[in-house]
Amino acid sequence: MKITVCIKQVPGTSEVEVDEKTGVLKRDGIDSKMNPYDLFALESAIRIKQQFATEVTAITMGPPQAEEIIREAYMMGADDGVILSDRRFAGSDVLATAYTLSQGIARDGIPDLIICGKQTTDGDTAQVGPEIAEFLNIPHVADVRKIIDLTSEHIKVEMDMPQTVEVVEVKLPALITVAKDINEPRLPSFKLKLASAGRPVKRLSLDDFSDQDEMNYGLNGSPTQVIKIFPPPANDDHEIWEGSTTELAGRLFEQLSEKKFLQR
Amino acid sequence: MNYKQIASADIDFLVSVCGTDRVYTGKAINEDFSHDELGGVSRMPDVMVEVTSTEEVSAIMKYAYDNNIPVTPRGQGTGLVGASVAMHGGIMLNMCRMNHFLELDEDNLTLTLEPGVLLMEISKFVEERDLFYPPDPGEKSATIGGNINTNAGGMRAVKYGVTRDYVRGLEVVMPDGTVMELGGKVVKNSSGYSLKDMIVGSEGTLAIITKAILKLLPLPQKTISLLIPFPELEMAIETVPKIIKSKAIPTAIEFMERDVILAAEEFLGKKFPDNTSDAYLLLTFDGNSKEEIEKAYEKVAHICLDSGALDVFISNTQERHAAIWSARGAFLEAIKASTTEMDECDVVVPRKHVGEFVKFTRQLQDRFNIRIMSFGHAGDGNLHIYVLRDQLDEQTWKQKLHDVFEVMYSHALELGGKVSGEHGIGFAKKPYLNDSMGEYGINLLRNIKLAFDPKNILNPGKVC
Numbered sequence: 001m002k003i004t005v006c007i008k009q010v011p012g013t014s015e016v017e018v019d020e021k022t023g024v025l026k027r028d029g030i031d032s033k034m035n036p037y038d039l040f041a042l043e044s045a046i047r048i049k050q051q052f053a054t055e056v057t058a059i060t061m062g063p064p065q066a067e068e069i070i071r072e073a074y075m076m077g078a079d080d081g082v083i084l085s086d087r088r089f090a091g092s093d094v095l096a097t098a099y100t101l102s103q104g105i106a107r108d109g110i111p112d113l114i115i116c117g118k119q120t121t122d123g124d125t126a127q128v129g130p131e132i133a134e135f136l137n138i139p140h141v142a143d144v145r146k147i148i149d150l151t152s153e154h155i156k157v158e159m160d161m162p163q164t165v166e167v168v169e170v171k172l173p174a175l176i177t178v179a180k181d182i183n184e185p186r187l188p189s190f191k192l193k194l195a196s197a198g199r200p201v202k203r204l205s206l207d208d209f210s211d212q213d214e215m216n217y218g219l220n221g222s223p224t225q226v227i228k229i230f231p232p233p234a235n236d237d238h239e240i241w242e243g244s245t246t247e248l249a250g251r252l253f254e255q256l257s258e259k260k261f262l263q264r
Numbered sequence: 265m266n267y268k269q270i271a272s273a274d275i276d277f278l279v280s281v282c283g284t285d286r287v288y289t290g291k292a293i294n295e296d297f298s299h300d301e302l303g304g305v306s307r308m309p310d311v312m313v314e315v316t317s318t319e320e321v322s323a324i325m326k327y328a329y330d331n332n333i334p335v336t337p338r339g340q341g342t343g344l345v346g347a348s349v350a351m352h353g354g355i356m357l358n359m360c361r362m363n364h365f366l367e368l369d370e371d372n373l374t375l376t377l378e379p380g381v382l383l384m385e386i387s388k389f390v391e392e393r394d395l396f397y398p399p400d401p402g403e404k405s406a407t408i409g410g411n412i413n414t415n416a417g418g419m420r421a422v423k424y425g426v427t428r429d430y431v432r433g434l435e436v437v438m439p440d441g442t443v444m445e446l447g448g449k450v451v452k453n454s455s456g457y458s459l460k461d462m463i464v465g466s467e468g469t470l471a472i473i474t475k476a477i478l479k480l481l482p483l484p485q486k487t488i489s490l491l492i493p494f495p496e497l498e499m500a501i502e503t504v505p506k507i508i509k510s511k512a513i514p515t516a517i518e519f520m521e522r523d524v525i526l527a528a529e530e531f532l533g534k535k536f537p538d539n540t541s542d543a544y545l546l547l548t549f550d551g552n553s554k555e556e557i558e559k560a561y562e563k564v565a566h567i568c569l570d571s572g573a574l575d576v577f578i579s580n581t582q583e584r585h586a587a588i589w590s591a592r593g594a595f596l597e598a599i600k601a602s603t604t605e606m607d608e609c610d611v612v613v614p615r616k617h618v619g620e621f622v623k624f625t626r627q628l629q630d631r632f633n634i635r636i637m638s639f640g641h642a643g644d645g646n647l648h649i650y651v652l653r654d655q656l657d658e659q660t661w662k663q664k665l666h667d668v669f670e671v672m673y674s675h676a677l678e679l680g681g682k683v684s685g686e687h688g689i690g691f692a693k694k695p696y697l698n699d700s701m702g703e704y705g706i707n708l709l710r711n712i713k714l715a716f717d718p719k720n721i722l723n724p725g726k727v728c
Contacts, residue, residue: 186577
């Protein structure tokens with residue numbers, strides 16, 4: 001089985017400031033890291049690899065220094081890595097990003113399974129995964145919290161909907177995006193770091209793609225016009241309940257059940 | 265000891281100082297104030313007072329001194345040896361409302377604060393300002409006053425030392441109500457006996473801390489933790505002296521066993537990043553650049569692999585640190601939740617004997633047929649060993665606990681160890697301190713106590 005995991009390099013802290021004049025994230029001097037949701041995607045792939053003969057490829061789109069997260073994917077157990085890097089990709093919105101990734105992924109044939117993190121911690125759109133699947137014309141399931149079954153033909157998963165959990169079975173090749181409750185990602189291994197030190201990371205540019213029309217990439221291929229970027233207001237919503245112990249316990253139980261922390 | 269029993273006139277006095285809202289008697293005192301975190305020792309105070317200023321503490325101490333009433337100061341009650349339990353009743357001074365930051369002096373790199381500020385509040389306050397208070401005990405909801413009184417150590421002691429090393433000055437109220445300033449903002453001080461250092465670790469028996477001046481450091485910009493699985497605990501612990509000998513200076517070297525990790529997973533309902541091996545070392549490195557830290561940790565990673573480690577896992581982001589350290593922080597609670605009752609031994613031995621001592625306690629498990637769990641600071645020789653009661657009846661439990669502790673403490677002593685590394689003596693460990701200090705030593709401690717507190721009214725029955 002071939003699995004491709006889409007990963008992205010994001011700022012290392014959640015407290016990134018936005019330049020008020022340009023609306024651009026101030027990334028200078030800030031460490032970067034692999035998008036935390038992608039760790040769950042990578043972990044899902046590596047757990048499958050431990051059960052079936054599987055080849056796991058990590059793919060990212062970004063500047064050359066994004067090689068760092070491919071190296072980290074190697075340290076977690078990925079076999080191959082690809083960076084899609086080209087000045088002509090700069091300024092991509094979610095649609096252009098998804099299109100670029102779909103071109104990169106499809107270059108050597110569509111893998112059996114594509115796994116993405118549900119969203120990134122910098123963009124937070126949760127759109128790139130499903131859009132990749134649409135461009136590749138394969139089924140997709142978003143917000144997967146559990147893989148129930150996987151064969152060479154199909155995958156059966158639990159999809160976390162706002163009010164319910166749906167069990168979905170789709171044919172392969174397919175794409176899933178995974179939520180944070182799906183697993184506890186392993187830590188990068190120093191042994192694998194030593195073992196993968198000489199392993200190359202494949203670099204692809206627009207010239208390697210089947211669609212070489214520059215108008216479909218980067219700023220040209222991005223219908224989204226950003227008017228303003230600003231940090232969302234900090235969410236400190238809270239409620240205070242009053243009542244007897246029994247009432248409060250009952251209400252708390254209802255709330256926790258509703259939010260699916262408890263199973264009835 | 266003959267103390268005056270609390271009468272209504274005494275309550276009236278306390279109310280005249282603090283008002284009715286902050287003076288509690290009888291059933292109005294929460295049961296929690298009768299014991300500490302471990303709960304082995306218990307007694308209710310006759311009256312509990314929430315103090316808010318040095319002046320109030322001084323007025324109450326003067327009154328207690330004149331009237332011969334015992335006084336027990338207390339912070340969050342997260343201690344483990346009964347030091348904050350009012351063994352002779354009397355007045356309990358709850359210091360938790362004295363919880364203000366008073367001054368951040370960036371010219372002298374000091375922080376002046378009241379004793380009721382919590383450890384987690386300190387780290388947040390200083391780290392937001394790119395400063396660092398290194399002592400890092402596991403219990404983050406403890407007060408700084410409690411930490412100073414036990415000379416708490418914590419995980420970063422390997423590189424940064426313990427609480428004592430970060431206390432520059434103290435304001436204290438003496439048992440007769442006199443207010444004293446000890447130490448100060450000065451870096452050096454050779455002016456007579458260091459009274460400030462006598463207060464540090466005195467468990468509320470010599471004076472009441474009402475203000476502290478802490479030394480701060482610049483905040484290291486980067487941190488990396490290594491989680492290192494080993495096929496067995498002995499192999500893990502035997503690696504520690506090699507790490508120390510290599511002259512690499514991790515901030516922390518902790519050891520943990522699979523059983524404790526599983527207990528923490530169950531307690532938190534959260535998976536640890538790895539639980540497939542029998543034993544782990546957890547190391548942390550800090551520094552100001554990624555390159556600097558990588559250089560330091562790679563050397564140590566190779567030492568571990570050469571010593572039989574199965575791998576070396578790297579934690580380099582907030583999320584990864586959180587996955588590891590939230591479990592590490594829950595070990596005590598998790599072990600507690602896995603049994604009916606427990607008691608702990610907080611011995612410290614010279615670092616090269618840590619392995620031998622842990623091996624020894626494992627043998628005791630079979631020899632006395634009782635469950636013993638441990639984790640601890642392998643890098644500084646301080647162990648936290650928990651003896652678990654499980655289903656034993658009261659009498660068997662007391663007997664076995666006594667026997668196991670006797671053997672453990674005397675073996676620690678043979679290895680050049682001490683009774684307590686960071687939790688203190690309080691009430692529960694007095695016999696062991698007595699055995700280890702000898703008559704001359706204990707008399708010396710008692711005479712120091714009398715010099716500070718001639719009427720023995722301040723936290724009586726503790727330490728010596």
